[in-house]
Amino acid sequence: MAERPRDPNTEEMAALPAPAPAGEDPTFAELLALRRQLTMDPAAGLMMEGVALAAIARAHGTPTWVYSAGTLRRRLGLLQGALDDARAKAQVHFAVKANPNLAVLRTLAEAGAGADVVSEGELRLARAAGIAADHIVFSGVGKTLAEIRYALAEGIQQINAESAEEVEMISAIATAMGVEAPVALRVNPDVDAKTHAKITTGKSENKFGIAIGDAPALYARMASLPGIRPVGVAVHIGSQITAGVSAYRIAYGHLADLVRALRAQGLPVERVDCGGGLGIPYRDEPPPAPAALAGAIAATLGNLGVELMVEPGRWISGPAGVLLASVILQKTGAERRFVVVDAAMNDLVRPAMYDAWHGIVPVSPADYVAPIAPCDVVGPICETGDTFTRNRGLPSLDPGSLVAFLDAGAYGASMSSTYNSRPLAAEILVDGDRFAVVRERQTQEALLAGQKLPSWLAGAT
Template sequence: MAAPLPIASADADPSFAELLAARPHLSLHALDGLLVEEVPLARIAAAVGTPSWVYSAGALRRRARALKAALAGAGLRASVHYAVKANGNLAVLRVLASEGLGADVVSEGELRLARAAGIPASAIVFSGVGKTERELRLALAEDIAQINIESAEEAAMLSALAASLGRVARVALRVNPDVDARTHAKITTGRSENKFGVGIDDAPALYARLAAMPGLRPVGIAMHIGSQITSGMAAYRAAYARMAELATVLIGRGLPVEHLDCGGGLGIPYRDEPAPAPEALAGAIAATLGPLGLPVMLEPGRWIAGPPGLLLSSVVLQKQGAGRRFLVLDAAMNDLVRPAMYEAWHGILPVSPADCAAALAPSDVVGPVCETGDTFARGRALPSLQPGALVALLDAGAYGAVMSSTYNMRPLAAEVLVDGSRFAVVRDRQGYEAMLAGQRLPDWLAEGAVP
């Protein structure tokens, strides 16, 4: 039974009802309050405490299936490799592995995590501009599907290493198309001044060199122009058109091109901004790369994991300042850093049905960390909330827990997976003993008391 919700005016932030309507894994029960799938968040808070990350397995599955269906519907032979950097929880990866998704990794740790989650090495792509020799050794030993080469220097290092080990690495050359994805400056990756890939004009010569280097087997071209792209398909079409031109040149020169790695970056609507559907991205790929008849690879992260996750937090206190009201939460910027780092907007919903129906007033939602930047929202329309009241910060499944820190000696929050009527802790809350366990005093300080 749903409780009534206030409706916002056209020029205001989305109302509680509008936020819920756009997120089908969430609902509001008249008695139990805010639910993820069939589980009340109040029940999770009582069992696990706050702050806690909560992920919907059902939403993860639906989004994985929707993306795969969009690619198939566009007539593409496509494989999807989830970007582990968006959310590296082992249970999240297992859910996605069960949907047939591979992994895009950027470190040894992510490679080991993907394998632990059951993702086969044959479905793993290794990206990143600074892979170490140790990481490349592991990738070679695992015989992963593809290593994305980002520079001539990296190619030389991998060639020497693979040859010394008697291995042959399947590699794709990541090219930088010099296309502005019109996203946040800190997460754009396809412009000429960015650190990623090689200039597209330099790619034909370097690709030919890869084909002649011992220990390397070039299999395609890779491209990724940025994250949280919501400005439409123009940037994608421009980048993929350049990729198609490059592939045509390489094939014309007799060089092997087995597939094209299109990267990721598809954005999500955190507020109520328009965001492209996966069908639009699939259509852009089909229109630009489809005529080549080559298989394509995608590496989504945020689009898969963002909406299924939220950060569950409790109100510590409500403080009336000079002309503004502050809601102080037990979650902070060390938990969810996106608002502080990117000026990001996240929807905030009260968990109690009574709070959802109460009168609203502007509030600054902040955490307890000793930084003014520890602010989740300014002037947000929210009810008066008493200490202990629960709130959910929405769309926090991507670049949330993975970017957490222990700043201010605050433990890492617990992570919870909901699946229908079931929930389980899938990462324990960090204890203070664990935080201190890795620290030690040098002998000259440990021998006696500090004067």
């Protein structure tokens, strides 16, 4: 029997350095100690698994996303193992929105993950990655008619409906197609997950799901409609949840009460979709471990005799990725030093959008041990918001020096854009001592492709 991966949130913690004092950023060594896929080689510099990041930069340039296949597999295995140990065995559906790279999805599919999708595009990617249709859940508050038709034609495992109006849409489409749609009802339990306001999804003022008090009547309505087979209930209370698992326990407790109430009405409930949202430590915050989440599921839902599902995204892929960037120049301003890199907010928007903190580590072994001083790390985009961090301790960095933005494997490339007409960055997958391009860098020509001049401007040059 293969050895189960160790959980970095449990037994490995004893070997780690003490957390940085309150208000102080962790050191480079402390950041790497928590990320076992990254090591500093005294000759080759920062390594991901067995590959030098400097070698990737020489071969493919920057900015470039780099993903660790070993980390993807390991973290999926940790979550699956925690669920099994808690006797809360559940299907794991990776949230494709976190990282829709085809090679990432194939790596997870080969390790047993299904997919949680929120668009036709994500569904097509999941299928192209080899994920079986009956291992795909379609979530999202605004599915179009075309998307529902496509999902039903593919024969996916279930659609998570989020409104009475959507339920009626699904019924009409399925009836016209002559198929039966497996539908779970997503409920909003009005639980505050204590996460960023822009990524909380389980409070009553959020746009997601059905108010839990309205769910019994709507579930009964689903059971009476043609073309719909009610299969269960679903919940998702937010993303990057790090304030313990109490919010999960409360939400899942409400869900368990709902299942019992539905069954008391004679309504069938086969499945409970527990959602995702488990957070990761970007800085030095202690997130809940997978075992804690599994325990919350087992304690509240484990005795209901239902199929269980979870939909992690960030927890699996976030730590697996870095954004590799080159220093363009250092600029000494009137009040501070600016390190200008060739990555920008169009690549990694999280700091600008969420005030998110990402570790930044020099790639060169000499830079890694050089004295540090405060600086602002910024990109070249014409926005003041194109700032990755302020007053971060970094060494003096010459033009061409490399830095790695840590924990960029979730909501990094998937949220990038071509703002300021900047091509999308390349994506690389590392697996042991080998690496390959898994998405080519967008060319300048590709940025123009598809644009056309109207006839009255045909003579323009």
